[in-house]
Amino acid sequence: MRVFVTGATGFIGSRIVPELIGAGYQVLGLARSDAGARSLAAAGADVHRGDLEDLESVRSGAAASDAVLHVAFRHDWTKFAESCELDKRVIEATGAVLQGSSRPFIVSSGVGVAQGRAATEDDPPLSSPSFPRVSEATAITLWERGVHASVMRLPQVHxxxxxxxxxxxxxxxxxxxxxxxxxxxxxxxxAAHVTDVARLYRLALDKFTAGARYHAVAExxxxxxxxxxxxxxxxxxxxxxxxxxxxxxxxxxxxxxxxxxxxxxxxxxxxxxxxxxxxxxxxxxxxxxxxxxx
Incomplete structure (x- = not known):
């Protein structure tokens, strides 16, 4: 299976790539720089040059693959709302490519789902005007259109x-x-250590279930x-x-x-x-x- 990974050279993605390759997957990693491309090639992945803002590069990467892990997110806290909007566009563009197929699509999100009690995977995502990230909500709209998507909710990965x-x-x-x-x-x-989180993405792909929500929470x-x-x-x-x-x-x-x-x-x-x-x-x-x- 060929897996397209956005954020393949990032903090979490760079750990997911060798985890997938070690399990026998072929990886196509999105890279926007020469340095990123070199690191992916050194890890044994195929390089797909592009950028989140270049939605055509995202769409072509998804079209060339059997599954997609969307791990990238622009962590520019001075422009958080803009980063969230970009994330939404990337998820929608990928979903449009995968619609009508059974190809797995794992969307990364956060664990902001409840306060004051132990929130579970069944709890709905956080909805607040102060927190405009809509990764999971966008994935839910894809489920409703028949896209085989699931959600990975991330804690403080360290x-x-x-x-x-x-x-x-x-x-x-x-x-x-x-x-x-x-x-x-x-x-x-x-919280969860980054190597544990990388392994969980691989397990979620190994045992893929459309519509599932997973909590990458060790503590x-x-x-x-x-x-x-x-x-x-x-x-x-x-x-x-x-x-x-x-x-x-x-x-x-x-x-x-x-x-x-x-x-x-x-x-x-x-x-x-x-x-x-x-x-x-x-x-x-x-x-x-x-x-x-x-």
């Missing part, structure tokens, strides 16, 4: 170099001179106070609590996320796909970072 939203949280702590959390800091963010929720404490130790700055009404001013774009309690279960995903995360936990990776290089 190693010792990147940690999802925690990476900009570290930058804010460095700039502000304090590592902050909101209130008592008991609200939680789910159901790590308290923000614990995260802030490890960051403070790494940067050698004070760890402080701030009031909820100060969140937007202190955290900027992260203010929407910083106080959310995202307790996420992956029990269904583990049972259906036989996924058993084995990578280091989030606080271990944060503790082993080289903070002078972040």
């Amino acid at each position: 190693d010792t170099e990147k940690q999802g939203l925690i990476t900009p949280l570290i930058s804010i702590a460095r700039a502000k001179g304090v590592s902050a959390y909101i209130g008592d800091g008991h609200n939680r963010w789910p 159901e929720g790590v308290p923000l106070k614990d995260i802030a404490t490890v960051i403070g130790r790494g940067l050698n700055v004070p760890v402080v609590s701030i009031a909820p009404e100060q969140a937007q001013e202190h955290f900027g774009f992260l203010g929407f996320f910083a106080g959310r309690d995202a307790h996420i279960s992956s029990a269904q995903t583990r049972a259906k796909l036989g996924w058993k995360p084995t990578g280091p936990d989030l606080l271990t990776d944060l503790g082993n970072m080289r903070y002078t290089q972040v």
Whole structure:
């Protein structure tokens, strides 16, 4: 099976590519630069030159493949709404190519689905004017048109170099001179090591089920106070609590996320796909970072 992977040279995608190749899949990776093309070729993948903004390159990559993993997302937080709109267009363009076939299409999204309890794969996606990402909602419209799509909901995916939203949280702590959390800091963010997430994408493709939602969650929720404490130790700055009404001013774009309690279960995903995360936990990776290089 030939699999077209968007974001193939990115943080998660670059781990998915060798995972798929090692399992016997042929990979066609989207690359927008010469360096990206070289890294894909070195990994044993076929190179498809293009860019998310070039929808024709996305469509031709999907047309040339037996399955598509959409992993790419432009993480420009200063233009988040524009990035979300681009993501929607890419998903729609890919779905138009795959419609009328049984070719698998795995769409990446986030785990912002509930607060205050362990959200499951059955919970609907987060809907909020403050959070314009509609990856999953767009995938749902494709299901309704007969596209064989499923959704991979991602938490804070980490190693010792990147940690999802925690990476900009570290930058804010460095700039502000304090590592902050909101209130008592008991609200939680789910997490998973990047190698475990890459393996889950492969398992979801191995056992593909159209209409499925999967939670790539190894840790159901790590308290923000614990995260802030490890960051403070790494940067050698004070760890402080701030009031909820100060969140937007202190955290900027992260203010929407910083106080959310995202307790996420992956029990269904583990049972259906036989996924058993084995990578280091989030606080271990944060503790082993080289903070002078972040």
